[in-house]
Amino acid sequence: xxxxxxxxxxxxxxxxxxxxxxxxxxxxxxxxxxxxxxxxxxxxxxxxxxxxxxxxxxxxxxxxxxxxxxxxxxxxxxxxxxxxxxxxxxxxxxxxxxxxxxxxxxxxxxxxxxxxxxxxxxxxxxxxxxxxxxxxxxxxxxxxxxxxxxxxxxxxxxxxxxxxxxxxxxxxxxxxxxxxxxxxxxxxxxxxxxxxxxxxxxxxxxxxxxxxxxxxxxxxxxxxxxxxxxxxxxxxxxxxxxxxxxxxxxxxxxxxxxxxxxxxxxxxxxxxxxxxxxxxxxxxxxxxxxxxxxxxxxxxxxxxxxxxxxxxx
Amino acid sequence: xxxxxxxxxxxxxxxxxxxxxxxxxxxxxxxxxxxxxxxxxxxxxxxxxxxxxxxxxxxxxxxxxxxxxxxxxxxxxxxxxxxxxxxxxxxxxxxxxxxxxxxxxxxxxxxxxxxxxxxxxxxxxxxxxxxxxxxxxxxxxxxxxxxxxxxxxxxxxxxxxxxxxxxxxxxxxxxxxxxxxxxxxxxxxxxxxxxxxxxxxxxxxxxxxxxxxxxxxxxxxxxxxxxxx
Numbered sequence: 001x002x003x004x005x006x007x008x009x010x011x012x013x014x015x016x017x018x019x020x021x022x023x024x025x026x027x028x029x030x031x032x033x034x035x036x037x038x039x040x041x042x043x044x045x046x047x048x049x050x051x052x053x054x055x056x057x058x059x060x061x062x063x064x065x066x067x068x069x070x071x072x073x074x075x076x077x078x079x080x081x082x083x084x085x086x087x088x089x090x091x092x093x094x095x096x097x098x099x100x101x102x103x104x105x106x107x108x109x110x111x112x113x114x115x116x117x118x119x120x121x122x123x124x125x126x127x128x129x130x131x132x133x134x135x136x137x138x139x140x141x142x143x144x145x146x147x148x149x150x151x152x153x154x155x156x157x158x159x160x161x162x163x164x165x166x167x168x169x170x171x172x173x174x175x176x177x178x179x180x181x182x183x184x185x186x187x188x189x190x191x192x193x194x195x196x197x198x199x200x201x202x203x204x205x206x207x208x209x210x211x212x213x214x215x216x217x218x219x220x221x222x223x224x225x226x227x228x229x230x231x232x233x234x235x236x237x238x239x240x241x242x243x244x245x246x247x248x249x250x251x252x253x254x255x256x257x258x259x260x261x262x263x264x265x266x267x268x269x270x271x272x273x274x275x276x277x278x279x280x281x282x283x284x285x286x287x288x289x290x291x292x293x294x295x296x297x298x299x300x301x302x303x304x305x306x307x308x309x310x311x312x313x
Numbered sequence: 314x315x316x317x318x319x320x321x322x323x324x325x326x327x328x329x330x331x332x333x334x335x336x337x338x339x340x341x342x343x344x345x346x347x348x349x350x351x352x353x354x355x356x357x358x359x360x361x362x363x364x365x366x367x368x369x370x371x372x373x374x375x376x377x378x379x380x381x382x383x384x385x386x387x388x389x390x391x392x393x394x395x396x397x398x399x400x401x402x403x404x405x406x407x408x409x410x411x412x413x414x415x416x417x418x419x420x421x422x423x424x425x426x427x428x429x430x431x432x433x434x435x436x437x438x439x440x441x442x443x444x445x446x447x448x449x450x451x452x453x454x455x456x457x458x459x460x461x462x463x464x465x466x467x468x469x470x471x472x473x474x475x476x477x478x479x480x481x482x483x484x485x486x487x488x489x490x491x492x493x494x495x496x497x498x499x500x501x502x503x504x505x506x507x508x509x510x511x512x513x514x515x516x517x518x519x520x521x522x523x524x525x526x527x528x529x530x531x532x533x534x535x536x537x538x539x540x541x542x
Binding site for chain 1: 322325326328329330332333336340412413414417418420421424425428447
């Protein structure tokens with residue numbers, strides 16, 4: 001393992017943890033603006049996390065060890081997944097890090113434990129949240145697999161590092177199918193991070209909540225870890241979209257000036273994408289649960305097309 | 314002269330945009346954006362014709378771009394929008410046979426079938442470039458997708474938009490594979506405009522007698538200057 005790679009591990013994790021809450025607040029801010037409110041400060045998520053970290057944890061009576069380890073498993077899985085998606089600097093991949101299938105399974109592991117914890121406390125809302133989350137996952141899973149297969153097909157690699165390196169060297173819109181990949185990835189981002197039209201991250205209304213339902217029983221620093229891992233997931237999927245579609249600024253050779261520029265560029269691109277997500281969420285109403293497959297079918301259609309087109313041309 | 318590789322890349326991006334618009338036309342339930350997406354799709358075809366003209370320099374392509382822009386980007390969408398404003402239908406929620414989701418999945422299958430069918434023909438006629446082959450596949454697929462819109466929707470306006478999409482597919486096929494004589498292209502456009510005029514009749518209802526029909530036209534304030542109350 002080279003020094004570059006160790007440096008990468010530290011830098012990437014630091015950026016992910018520091019930047020994630022910012023993007024979450026930014027989306028909230030944009031949604032507030034479109035509703036004519038001023039909205040919380042863009043640093044509000046940091047304050048909330050710090051406050052939660054200081055609070056004690058209370059477990060529901062009868063909850064088991066699942067409840068206790070879930071926040072740790074979640075944050076652990078997502079921090080490892082964060083190593084798979086280079087935000088600003090793409091080193092040579094080492095020891096299987098960056099494998100896209102492993103990346104998907106790390107996300108699935110976190111989701112699985114979250115659903116278990118939702119059931120564990122024995123509250124009906126948690127159970128409903130878990131049940132809905134698992135139903136949606138079962139439907140979105142084939143689409144996700146096809147989208148990532150299409151990615152692998154276009155970039156001729158299963159490794160996210162290689163994909164980013166290819167897209168960074170070939171520049172903006174090197175293959176037209178990237179437009180389709182962008183649309184599909186965006187839909188997956190919306191579904192995976194529980195946003196409108198699939199789920200509403202702001203609601204605690206028992207009829208509609210999915211993600212919030214599952215973490216309803218978490219408290220104190222455990223809740224902070226769950227919130228942080230949700231934010232990290234958002235950042236990771238955003239970074240995947242950004243660095244594949246608009247890769248400029250991404251560096252493959254480490255230098256101090258390049259790194260700073262790359263981080264600033266990533267912040268700008270991420271903020272723009274957050275604004276787009278905020279506007280997208282504001283322009284839609286939440287979909288009826290049974291209409292969701294039509295949204296996934298769109299992503300499925302485009303990613304299958306990518307594969308067909310890549311075979312055609 | 315323009316670099317051919319650059320042109321090929323640009324045309325491929327346009328192909329992808331055509332597919333995106335077609336997918337939107339198949340799956341949307343919102344009629345207001347449907348027309349603008351149709352106009353956008355036609356505009357993409359105009360761009361394609363202009364690109365091909367820039368490479369090949371044949372004046373027919375320029376003429377096709379011109380009349381497509383006039384008729385399909387400006388006149389027809391304007392006309393359908395004005396009908397929509399008067400009959401005040403904003404959404405199309407009723408489907409025959411296929412839901413939008415199934416239509417999308419079936420159209421993937423259709424594209425595959427067309428691809429396989431055409432690749433056999435292309436094997437026999439040597440010397441066809443991949444771009445033209447690709448154009449033919451997308452063109453026929455667009456036709457099929459338009460056909461699916463036509464038979465899976467219940468509202469007359471959406472049916473007509475499906476038909477117009479089919480025609481866009483024919484145009485795309487014509488641009489890339491056979492060069493249609495300009496006069497035919499022109500006649501098709503005139504047909505389309507008449508069809509859109511007929512849409513008014515279809516939208517208000519064919520099931521009536523002429524007298525009733527006249528009353529209905531009054532009821533919906535079509536072809537009159539005053540606004541609906």
